[in-house]
Amino acid sequence: MSHYYRLVVSCPDRRGIVARVSGFISGHGGSITEASQHSDLASGRFFMRYEILADSIDMTGDALRQAFEPVAREFEMEWALRDTRQRPRVVVMVSRESHCLVDLLYRWTAGEMEGDIVGVISNHPDMRGMVEWHGLPYFHVPVDATDKTAAFAEIESRVEALEADTVVLARYMQILPPNLCQRYAGRVINIHHSFLPSFAGARPYHQAHDRGVKLIGATCHYVTEELDAGPIIEQDIHRVSHCHTPGDLVRFGRDVEKAVLARGLRWHLEDRVLIHGNKTVVFA
Amino acid sequence: MSHYYRLVVSCPDRRGIVARVSGFISGHGGSITEASQHSDLASGRFFMRYEILADSIDMTGDALRQAFEPVAREFEMEWALRDTRQRPRVVVMVSRESHCLVDLLYRWTAGEMEGDIVGVISNHPDMRGMVEWHGLPYFHVPVDATDKTAAFAEIESRVEALEADTVVLARYMQILPPNLCQRYAGRVINIHHSFLPSFAGARPYHQAHDRGVKLIGATCHYVTEELDAGPIIEQDIHRVSHCHTPGDLVRFGRDVEKAVLARGLRWHLEDRVLIHGNKTVVFA
Amino acid sequence: MSHYYRLVVSCPDRRGIVARVSGFISGHGGSITEASQHSDLASGRFFMRYEILADSIDMTGDALRQAFEPVAREFEMEWALRDTRQRPRVVVMVSRESHCLVDLLYRWTAGEMEGDIVGVISNHPDMRGMVEWHGLPYFHVPVDATDKTAAFAEIESRVEALEADTVVLARYMQILPPNLCQRYAGRVINIHHSFLPSFAGARPYHQAHDRGVKLIGATCHYVTEELDAGPIIEQDIHRVSHCHTPGDLVRFGRDVEKAVLARGLRWHLEDRVLIHGNKTVVFA
Amino acid sequence: MSHYYRLVVSCPDRRGIVARVSGFISGHGGSITEASQHSDLASGRFFMRYEILADSIDMTGDALRQAFEPVAREFEMEWALRDTRQRPRVVVMVSRESHCLVDLLYRWTAGEMEGDIVGVISNHPDMRGMVEWHGLPYFHVPVDATDKTAAFAEIESRVEALEADTVVLARYMQILPPNLCQRYAGRVINIHHSFLPSFAGARPYHQAHDRGVKLIGATCHYVTEELDAGPIIEQDIHRVSHCHTPGDLVRFGRDVEKAVLARGLRWHLEDRVLIHGNKTVVFA
Incomplete structure (x- = not known):
């Protein structure tokens, strides 16, 4: 059965976040099956959640996390990437x-x-x-x-x-x-x-x-x-x-x-x- | 067009109120088209509201009020009888x-x-x-x-x-x-x-x-x-x-x-x- | 623990039903704790449901049923009186x-x-x-x-x-x-x-x-x-x-x-x- | 008062749409204030809607439309870009x-x-x-x-x-x-x-x-x-x-x-x- 990665991000809002993150995902072959985002205008904070078909990604979850680290740093993100096989x-x-x-x-x-x-x-x-x-x-x-x-x-x-x-x-x-x-x-x-x-x-x-x-x-x-x-x-x-x-x-x-x-x-x-x-x- | 009397009552709850009031109404020929009642157990208070087809009553609204007065006194009622022709x-x-x-x-x-x-x-x-x-x-x-x-x-x-x-x-x-x-x-x-x-x-x-x-x-x-x-x-x-x-x-x-x-x-x-x-x- | 009688009635609508039934209940000492009624204008049928504190009634459920029989006949009622001790x-x-x-x-x-x-x-x-x-x-x-x-x-x-x-x-x-x-x-x-x-x-x-x-x-x-x-x-x-x-x-x-x-x-x-x-x- | 462009797209679902479109928008300086997307799994069709702060874009609405045309063709999009100043x-x-x-x-x-x-x-x-x-x-x-x-x-x-x-x-x-x-x-x-x-x-x-x-x-x-x-x-x-x-x-x-x-x-x-x-x- 297919599993998913869930990428959850919160960071200061600025131009290009979605382009950068979605570009990163599609650059690794990722198929995004659900995407949500929200800009809080009062606080200037941005929130997003992507659900990505794990089999579409060309690397392991750990490798994906490592690869994402520079993007996260660039945008000062609080973030997590969870594999749905690891059930809470x-x-x-x-x-x-x-x-x-x-x-x-x-x-x-x-x-x-x-x-x-x-x-x-x-x-x-x-x-x-x-x-x-x-x-x-x-x-x-x-x-x-x-x-x-x-x-x-x-x-x-x-x-x-x-x-x-x-x-x-x-x-x-x-x-x-x-x-x-x-x-x-x-x-x-x-x-x-x-x-x-x-x-x-x-x-x-x-x-x-x-x-x-x-x-x-x-x-x-x-x-x-x-x-x-x-x-x-x-x-x-x-x-x-x-x-x-x-x-x-x-x-x-x-x-x-x-x-x-x-x-x-x-x-x-x-x-x-x-x-x-x-x-x-x-x-x- | 038909009009109605609305009888609204609140009084200490005790046996026989409904029988007394509904008996009074039907005794005057009254046709009750809507009836609601509530006993508040905590306070021991009783509430009721009757909607009565005015044409079914054998007297005027004022006469009906007068006739009801002894019933109301007997049960210590706060009450009102309103004719729907008198629009608020x-x-x-x-x-x-x-x-x-x-x-x-x-x-x-x-x-x-x-x-x-x-x-x-x-x-x-x-x-x-x-x-x-x-x-x-x-x-x-x-x-x-x-x-x-x-x-x-x-x-x-x-x-x-x-x-x-x-x-x-x-x-x-x-x-x-x-x-x-x-x-x-x-x-x-x-x-x-x-x-x-x-x-x-x-x-x-x-x-x-x-x-x-x-x-x-x-x-x-x-x-x-x-x-x-x-x-x-x-x-x-x-x-x-x-x-x-x-x-x-x-x-x-x-x-x-x-x-x-x-x-x-x-x-x-x-x-x-x-x-x-x-x-x-x-x-x- | 107190139990109740539930009287459920449906019959042709006409004047005096409520007075007759509530009079019957209070005549036997009955304390009505919940009462509901409805007149269906289109079909001319009347529906009612009384919840009566059983201990307030001066006779058994069976005797009450027998006593109610003439009232029911008079108004051509379909009716039932159920004792809540008999759980469905x-x-x-x-x-x-x-x-x-x-x-x-x-x-x-x-x-x-x-x-x-x-x-x-x-x-x-x-x-x-x-x-x-x-x-x-x-x-x-x-x-x-x-x-x-x-x-x-x-x-x-x-x-x-x-x-x-x-x-x-x-x-x-x-x-x-x-x-x-x-x-x-x-x-x-x-x-x-x-x-x-x-x-x-x-x-x-x-x-x-x-x-x-x-x-x-x-x-x-x-x-x-x-x-x-x-x-x-x-x-x-x-x-x-x-x-x-x-x-x-x-x-x-x-x-x-x-x-x-x-x-x-x-x-x-x-x-x-x-x-x-x-x-x-x-x-x- | 600020106005917005609304970009509404529907096209066959495939990898990289979001990256391409969001990259296009941010490449023109665009600030996305609201983004929604949906993949319909049964039909394989993708839908998106972006609300873009018009003043953040480095060109006119017409120029933006023209610039977007090749992207739209590439992904076989049905699309529209509307300026909120043109009220329906x-x-x-x-x-x-x-x-x-x-x-x-x-x-x-x-x-x-x-x-x-x-x-x-x-x-x-x-x-x-x-x-x-x-x-x-x-x-x-x-x-x-x-x-x-x-x-x-x-x-x-x-x-x-x-x-x-x-x-x-x-x-x-x-x-x-x-x-x-x-x-x-x-x-x-x-x-x-x-x-x-x-x-x-x-x-x-x-x-x-x-x-x-x-x-x-x-x-x-x-x-x-x-x-x-x-x-x-x-x-x-x-x-x-x-x-x-x-x-x-x-x-x-x-x-x-x-x-x-x-x-x-x-x-x-x-x-x-x-x-x-x-x-x-x-x-x-």
Whole structure:
């Protein structure tokens, strides 16, 4: 089966970038099957993503990276070239709500996910059976509310041992400590159960019910040290009315959370999300 | 053409309300063409709205009101019975953005609005031509930023002289003084150009752009003394991406604002919106 | 835990129905927690659904049914009164696509479904493991393309033995024979993977791709003898563009199918769907 | 104010197109502010659209066209380069429903439209006042149901005299004759009041109501000789229920029609729509 290289670039915008990069690719025989680019006028920054049929390139991925290095330097690029044969490794963290995890496991087993779930970490034992039935290791790491240090040290070593590329907080109701946020910056994805920036913090559906909003939402974002304030990848909403109790909002919300997390994670794993300050460029 | 009575009730919830009210109506020959009800479990309050074919009733509207009085007292109702032949009078207030006004004028002339626009008040002269072409009076009331008292006194007397039942702030960029908010409580409808409670206050599309949200929205709500915090009638959203400038958000937003205001105002004029604390019951 | 009676009525529309029924309920002490009604002007038919707190009624469900009989006769009602303690029994039928089944199993185990899945029937063996892990019986009934009689006879006896109240065709790619459609009229729910009436029949996503539509959809409907033509319960859509292959449409479609089927089935199991000719009244 | 060149290309897909075109542009100093491309794998055809800051180019538009000619020949391109200073001229045709025309006139006067409405043609006299108030000529061309030849000959000469680049059928309820469809192929845009391919032909909202669908829609498409079958540019939907009469569907539909036509026309006028057989590539 054919594989691809994904070239992702961000750099100061100036004339000739596309010509230079596309010339480089076609000069090596490369067939570009998907191309996206964006110029951010306010910041003067340029973003691009190319999907290149690997078999069309006349050299290995490593050689291609080396050959591209001078181009990257010339344009002061932050860049990466990934081979789709190297599938990202995903660790999922959960508390007691299983809907997002069940959804991700289905998408993984159905072949919808471009990456592999390699383990699940939880502060509760509830989902061990289901996770192990999928052939995955389950790590129950209880979090002591008075001192969370030990728990997060264990989590960090588990994530490291699992060689995770991406960590998904799939309704993991604990706040990650700053050192973890920094260490895995741009690689930890959270699903927050409100339409941020509305209703950050705890019990957002109850906050929404109290305010009498007519739409509730969910937000998939990168985790940063500031709670619920990281770069937003995706959001969606569900219509509600006076008929609905907070419990109904929770139930509707589950479906929105699943959908928003699945889309956000998919785009992340397909290298479609570029972080730009506290915002994202998403080549969906 | 047939007209209707609209009976709108809110009262403490207890057994037998529906039986009593529907029995009263059918006892007078009344044919109920639309019925809505809601029990709010948290507050123990009950809400209902009946639409009754006027010709099916064996007495006048006033007589019906009198006859209903003992029922209302028995159940401690707040209630109103409106004859649809008495069309509500609507005053629209605008600043410089015309999209909501143009939309409302179209709906009125097309017969989509159950009420009549009777005048337009603005702190700018820009829309006089268009408004007068529709055969409506236009009142240019400039607002002196250093002392707004005189302007709002004039506005109050204009609204009074126009015998307005409802005042619509169709992107009127001034904050109403507390006395006006109180005097017209539950009768002043505002369209706010954000998905409240996100981005209350000024320049919400720019706030939204800065935060990098993936959906923008608009909110139609009753005006109260606290800015952008009144009971929400309707909300909707529009999807945006990194491609879009604040200017694009403004443009998309106009369409959402028009739609949300039109729906909210329609429901209000059709007596479908019941205020309940800082929330609304909307029998849409 | 409190249980409810659900009274569902359809009858010729005439004055006094609501008064009579609500009077009957409150006369027996009944507390109505949710009420919905609809007058279809074109056909002159009336529909209503009451949810009544069972503990508030001064007699048993059977006695209540008997007591209501004269009222029902008087108004020529088709009606049912169901006790929510008697949970509907659901049989799910699938072929090879598992997404709808996985979703329904999750909702059932999470307590989101007002009914119980009691067995799964498939013309393929693929999902036995997953289904049995949920503690449910799995019946593999291969369908011989040249003569389907034996297979559908076995299916009929399985459904009967499982005492199914509702049969869900969760992407079961076989057409039910007319005798089954008749026997289980109003109790077999299908999810069709297009926005009906567009693209009835086979391979709807490929049809949609060929036509170049900008939205794809899914439709949940009751099964009748005429293929894909039964009363529609629910529909929804997903936006697509020129970028998307038929395979993308299939993938997006799965999410729409799951959501639409889940909502349609939920409403059916909560007695919110009343069939009216080839249409439905849905008290959602 | 800065203007732009828009280069729109479609050609057989092969290696090096992007490199060649972007190299050509940057070789002439061109600053590309927006770039979109698409490879259609099934047909092997490639599509691209570049927006180029005109002031960054070291020659006139005509010279640029000439210089590009050899590149275009080399890759067998169908192409166009348009200067945004040459605003497209739009003729709107209407019957008796005014909502789409009112909406387009608002967008034009508000500066939202990248083109100019230059005249309105109608088979009814109703909208003359409104159109002329906007300073536009109004041509009342009655259509004789028994022989439409004369009317369409007059329409053709009016369109020609107005030097129309684009003709918008904004709820013009007549079918254009084949010769007009051919002459203005790819330049006549229709809004159809259904979610095509459902409910082509007459009275689609009544058809939708009869079928009991839960969503209605509208479709913006290019007009071809086959009725309601041309390439689709944009579609959208609105949720309906058993409560809604055909009249309600008509009213909801108006809002969908306005929105869908406005988006479709905008994309067309911004050269974002490329026709590909009976489908469109829309670089929205």
